[in-house]
Structures are given as C-alpha cells and as structure tokens.
Amino acid sequence: METKEISQAVIGRLPRYLRYLGDLKDEGVERISSQELSERMKVTASQIRQDFNNFGGFGQQGYGYNVAYLYDEISKILGLDHKYHFVIIGAGNLGKALGNYLNFERRGFIFKGIFDKNPDLVGQDVRGVKVMAIEDLERFLKENPVEIAVLTIPKTSAVDIVDVLVDNGIQAIWNFAHVDLNVPDGVLVENVHLSDSLMKLSYNINRRKTEKDL
Amino acid sequence: METKEISQAVIGRLPRYLRYLGDLKDEGVERISSQELSERMKVTASQIRQDFNNFGGFGQQGYGYNVAYLYDEISKILGLDHKYHFVIIGAGNLGKALGNYLNFERRGFIFKGIFDKNPDLVGQDVRGVKVMAIEDLERFLKENPVEIAVLTIPKTSAVDIVDVLVDNGIQAIWNFAHVDLNVPDGVLVENVHLSDSLMKLSYNINRRKTEKDL
DNA sequence: TAGATTGTTAATCGATTAACAATC
DNA sequence: TAGATTGTTAATCGATTAACAATC
Numbered sequence: 276m277e278t279k280e281i282s283q284a285v286i287g288r289l290p291r292y293l294r295y296l297g298d299l300k301d302e303g304v305e306r307i308s309s310q311e312l313s314e315r316m317k318v319t320a321s322q323i324r325q326d327f328n329n330f331g332g333f334g335q336q337g338y339g340y341n342v343a344y345l346y347d348e349i350s351k352i353l354g355l356d357h358k359y360h361f362v363i364i365g366a367g368n369l370g371k372a373l374g375n376y377l378n379f380e381r382r383g384f385i386f387k388g389i390f391d392k393n394p395d396l397v398g399q400d401v402r403g404v405k406v407m408a409i410e411d412l413e414r415f416l417k418e419n420p421v422e423i424a425v426l427t428i429p430k431t432s433a434v435d436i437v438d439v440l441v442d443n444g445i446q447a448i449w450n451f452a453h454v455d456l457n458v459p460d461g462v463l464v465e466n467v468h469l470s471d472s473l474m475k476l477s478y479n480i481n482r483r484k485t486e487k488d489l
Numbered sequence: 490m491e492t493k494e495i496s497q498a499v500i501g502r503l504p505r506y507l508r509y510l511g512d513l514k515d516e517g518v519e520r521i522s523s524q525e526l527s528e529r530m531k532v533t534a535s536q537i538r539q540d541f542n543n544f545g546g547f548g549q550q551g552y553g554y555n556v557a558y559l560y561d562e563i564s565k566i567l568g569l570d571h572k573y574h575f576v577i578i579g580a581g582n583l584g585k586a587l588g589n590y591l592n593f594e595r596r597g598f599i600f601k602g603i604f605d606k607n608p609d610l611v612g613q614d615v616r617g618v619k620v621m622a623i624e625d626l627e628r629f630l631k632e633n634p635v636e637i638a639v640l641t642i643p644k645t646s647a648v649d650i651v652d653v654l655v656d657n658g659i660q661a662i663w664n665f666a667h668v669d670l671n672v673p674d675g676v677l678v679e680n681v682h683l684s685d686s687l688m689k690l691s692y693n694i695n696r697r698k699t700e701k702d703l
Numbered sequence: 704t705a706g707a708t709t710g711t712t713a714a715t716c717g718a719t720t721a722a723c724a725a726t727c
Numbered sequence: 728t729a730g731a732t733t734g735t736t737a738a739t740c741g742a743t744t745a746a747c748a749a750t751c
Contacts, residue, residue, distance in 0.1 A: 282717080282718075283689075284717090284718065284719095285718095286689055286692050286693075287685075287689060289688070289692070290682070290684065290685035290688040290689070291669075291682075291685065293688070294667070294668075308731085308732060308733085309732075309733075310732080319719075319720060319721090320720095320732095321719075321720050321721065321722095322718090322719065322720075324732090324733065324734070324735090325718090325719075325720085325734090325735090327733095327734095328733090328734060328735075332733080332734065333733095334732080334733050334734080335726090335727060335732085335733070336725070336726045336727045336731075336732050336733040336734075337726070337727045337730070337731045337732050337733075338727065338731080338732070338733085339731085339732065339733080340733090352692065353688045353691055353692045353695075354688075354691040354692050354694060354695030354696075355688065355691060357691070357695065359691060359694070367586065367589075368582050368583070368585045368586030368589055369582070369583070369586040371582045371586075372581065372582030372583040372585075372586055373683075375581075375582055376683075378667075378684060379684065379687065382684065382687070382688070382691075383691075384687060384691075422694065423690065423694075446694055446697075447690050447693070447694050449686070449687065449690055453508070453592075454508075455505075461697070463690060463693050463694060463697070465686055465687075465689055465690040465693075467681070467683065467686055468504070468505075469587075469590075469681065470504065470592060470593065470596065471501075471504035471505065472663070472679055472681055473593065473596070473598060473663065473679075474503070474504040474507070474567045474568075474569065474596070475497075475500055475501060475504070475679055476637065476661050476663055476677060476679040477567055477568040477569060477571070477573060477596075477597075477598075478500050478503070478566065478567045478568050479500075479661070479677050479679075480568060480573070480636065480637075480660055480661050480677060481567075481568030481571065482568075483660075483675070483677070496741080496742075498741090498742065498743095499742095522707085522708060522709085523708075523709075524708080533743075533744060533745090534708095534744095535743075535744050535745065535746095536742090536743065536744075538708095538709065538710070538711090539710090539711090539742090539743075539744085541709095541710095542709090542710060542711075546709080546710065547709095548708080548709050548710080549708085549709070549750090549751060550707075550708050550709040550710075550749070550750045550751045551706070551707045551708050551709075551750070551751040552707080552708070552709085552751065553707085553708065553709080554709090
C-alpha cells in the first residue's frame with residue numbers, strides 16, 4: 276500500500292481550516308465553495324482544493340464542500356477523534372496557564388498531572404489536579420497512561436527531564452523550553468519557542484522602520 | 490537603492506542561529522565553519538551560508554565565521570539592539586507568565602503595563618507592575634510610548650480591543666488569542682496559536698500509529 | 704604556497720498557483 | 728441540459744541543496 280506522505284506545510288494549515296469551518300458551522304452555513312472559503316481565509320482557492328485533495332475527495336463538483344462533513348474529516352485527520360493524556364512539567368505561570376486551558380480538554384487532550392521541583396508549589400491546585408513533586412514523576416508515569424508531556428521549565432532542567440520521560444514511554448513532547456531537545460527516533464517533539472516568535476516580530480517592526488527611511 | 494526582500498523562511502531561522510551562537514560564545518568558541526555549525530544544528534552547511542549571505546558576507550574564506558561577530562550581526566538584523574515597550578492585555582495565567590518572563594527584558598522588550606477587565610485582578614502585582622483596569626488602557630497608551638501589545642484574552646474580547654490598540658498607535662500585536670485579527674496595513678501581527686501547535690502534535694502521534702498498523 | 708572554507712552560481716526539489724477537463 | 732465547482736494535471740515560483748571558483 277502506497278503511503279503518500281503529507282507535507283508538514285499542509286498539516287500546518289489544517290488547524291486554521293478547522294477553525295474557519297467551526298465558525299461557519301456556528302453561523303449555520305451548510306456548504307461552501309473553495310472560492311468563498313478562499314475569500315474569507317485570504318488564501319488561494321487552488322491551495323484549498325490541493326490541500327483537501329491530499330486526503331481524497333471531500334467535495335462535490337458543482338456544489339462545493341459540506342461544512343459539517345469537512346469539519347469532521349479534518350478533525351479525524353488531525354487525530355482529534357482520539358483521547359490523549361498529558362502531564363505538565365513545571366508549575367509556574369505558563370504551566371498553570373496550560374493546565375487551566377479548558378479548550379484542550381474539548382479537543383481530547385486530558386490533563387492528568389502537573390509536577391514541579393519547587394516544594395512551595397507542591398500541593399497547589401490546578402483545575403482539580405494537585406501539583407506533585409518532580410520526584411514522583413517517574414512513578415506516576417509507570418502507573419498512569421500518559422502520551423504527551425508538556426515542558427514549561429527552564430532549558431537546563433528540560434534536558435535532564437527528557438530522559439525520564441522517554442524512559443517511561445512518553446510518545447510526544449510539547450516543548451516550551453528554549454532549547455532543542457535530543458530524543459530518540461519515534462519520540463515526537465513540537466516546539467513552541469516564544470522568544471523566537473517575539474524576535475520575528477521585532478525584525479519586522481524594524482524592517483518597516485528601515486524601509487520608511489529609504 | 491534596491492531593497493532585497495528577505496524571505497520569512499530565512500528570518501524564521503535567525504533566532505535559532507542566534508541561540509546556537511550564544512551557546513558557542515558561552516563555551517568560549519571563537520570561530521566556527523558552516524560545516525561544524527551544520528553538524529550541531531542538523532541543517533545543511535549550504536543553507537547556513539545562503540542564509541547568512543542574504544545580509545552580506547559575515548565570514549572569511551579559509552577561516553569560517555567569527556562567533557561573537559556573527560552573534561552581534563544577527564542580533565542587529567533581528568532588531569535586538571533596539572528597545573521595545575509592551576503591554577499585556579489579559580492578566581490570566583498566560584498574561585502573568587509573559588509578564589514575569591525576564592528573558593524578554595534581556596532582549597530589549599520592556600514590560601510597561603498589564604490590563605484586565607476582571608476587577609478582582611486589578612491591583613495585583615506582576616513583576617513590579619500593577620494590573621490596571623481595561624478602561625485605563627486608552628489613556629495609558631496616550632501617555633506612554635508602547636510599540637507592542639500582547640493579547641492573552643479570549644477571541645471575542647481580542648477582536649474588540651484591537652481597534653483601541655490600533656487607534657492609539659500600537660505598531661505590532663503579539664496575538665495569543667485563537668482568532669485571525671483584522672488590522673490595517675502597517676500594523677504587524679505575530680500569531681501564537683497554541684492549540685494549532687497541539688493539533689500538529691496530535692496529527693503526528695496519530696500518523697505514526699497508523700503507519701505501524703500497515 | 705597549499706589548504707580550508709566562504710560566497711555565489713547552477714541544479715534540484717518542493718510548494719503554490721493556474722488552467723481546464725471531469726462531473727455533479 | 729446548462730452552470731457551477733471540484734479534482735487533477737501542468738506551469739510557475741520559491742526555497743533548498745550541490746558544486747565550484749574566489750580568496751583568505
């Protein structure tokens with residue numbers, strides 16, 4: 276069976292499609308053409324059709340796409356019809372923010388535990404989950420099914436904790452630490468490097484200023 | 490004067506170069522070749538040289554690149570030799586996390602104010618800055634130079650607040666709200682859509698599982 | 704000078720857009 | 728049936744990689 280590899284560029288656009296389709300559903304829109312969607316999303320209709328056709332035909336000639344159907348299909352492609360259990364390593368503001376974010380739950384991401392090395396934080400409540408000591412992480416992972424670890428700790432600690440996570444069967448790491456993690460094949464890492472994003476912003480502010488000076 | 494537009498693909502890689510060069514500086518490394526850097530960073534040496542040459546020659550044949558010099562040059566390209574003042578809209582955990590993040594200050598991003606519509610939060614202290622009522626935002630922006638607004642509020646509120654920001658001269662918005670903002674030309678938006686990132690992760694977890702089943 | 708390594712041109716690869724035949 | 732719009736192929740564009748002459 277031929278495994279047609281979908282490019283990450285396409286995957287990266289799917290969540291945005293899903294968002295617009297969700298809005299359309301809420302508005303009560305039943306069908307939409309690639310042309311209409313392209314105007315809303317400010318992308319080409321051609322790209323929309325190409326993207327969707329990576330996964331087979333979701334539309335119908337002369338009609339367009341059924342919004343609810345397309346929404347469901349993209350959800351499935353993104354794996355949102357499954358449940359995932361995650362723990363958060365680091366109970367600072369960022370860790371707490373992610374633990375408190377209810378929308379993740381709605382998408383099937385279930386918050387199972389949060390850990391910190393700071394004893395003062397241990398015992399604090401984050402949306403019904405008590406902060407545990409980092410020493411308890413290994414035992415917790417052995418006793419509970421957890422697929423995803425969220426790293427919201429400084430980079431030095433992050434590098435150390437990765438081994439514990441990997442050794443105990445973590446499949447994916449959502450990494451907010453400002454470092455590139457070294458993981459074995461088969462363990463996924465999705466990085467959110469906030470300061471990189473901020474630097475892109477400052478580049479563009481600056482570029483605009485420079486252009487005006489010309 | 491020809492304005493050679495640098496692609497955002499290149500810009501997006503610069504912060505990562507900067508990070509590795511900072512590490513090299515800390516290790517006391519004085520010079521590095523594109524070949525050595527490529528091994529560390531797991532990108533091609535060719536890409537490294539192409540990227541740097543977008544901005545003119547930073548290296549020297551037969552020698553390589555001077556780490557400290559290259560670090561400084563990339564800092565300047567990214568606009569990190571300037572100061573920026575930012576306010577945070579939304580004093581929830583995420584807003585507080587960003588306000589507390591000291592490394593931004595180190596890069597020239599100065600935390601000036603934080604606002605929330607919840608009266609219970611007003612007056613709370615975030616790294617020496619008191620949370621202000623959202624009603625005070627407009628006056629604050631008129632009285633203080635602020636280039637960047639950070640949006641850490643739900644999407645409905647985000648859409649409303651953008652007008653206030655734009656009308657009061659905000660140049661750039663770092664948007665954590667899960668919505669595409671509509672801003673006039675000349676106002677920059679850098680999106681951090683966390684749930685999009687999480688969905689990419691779940692796609693890849695799922696894809697791996699599917700592949701194994703074949 | 705010989706060796707190393709950049710800067711830069713050329714080749715390749717992949718992603719986006721355009722065009723249109725298929726078909727609802 | 729005629730009109731609309733997809734699915735898909737072909738053309739274009741841009742980004743990455745390879746190759747090598749320039750030069751330190």
